Amino acid sequence: MCGGQSGVKQADEEVNKICEEIKAAAGEKCGKQFETFTAISYKTQVVAGTNYFIKINVGGEEHIHVRVFQALPHTGAALSVHSVQQGKTVDEDIAYF
Numbered sequence: 001m002c003g004g005q006s007g008v009k010q011a012d013e014e015v016n017k018i019c020e021e022i023k024a025a026a027g028e029k030c031g032k033q034f035e036t037f038t039a040i041s042y043k044t045q046v047v048a049g050t051n052y053f054i055k056i057n058v059g060g061e062e063h064i065h066v067r068v069f070q071a072l073p074h075t076g077a078a079l080s081v082h083s084v085q086q087g088k089t090v091d092e093d094i095a096y097f
Contacts, residue, residue, distance in 0.1 A: 015039045015042050048071075054067075064087075
């Protein structure tokens, strides 16, 4: 559905690749360097490209939610980290932010 968020999906190969690419940028937004950075689950939102809302384990019981924008392929634009929410738990729903 264009504009609305998808249901929660378990992290897959595509989302793991996105996480590899945005790990440093997410760390900069949080003011940290993450040793652990493991995608757990995600939602998507189709806009003029795709927003990914990803729940990521960053060590122990600590989780963050990261909003990543992937522009349409013809733009050639790189992935961009829009925002990060820190202090999340594994059980918290991924909501729009």
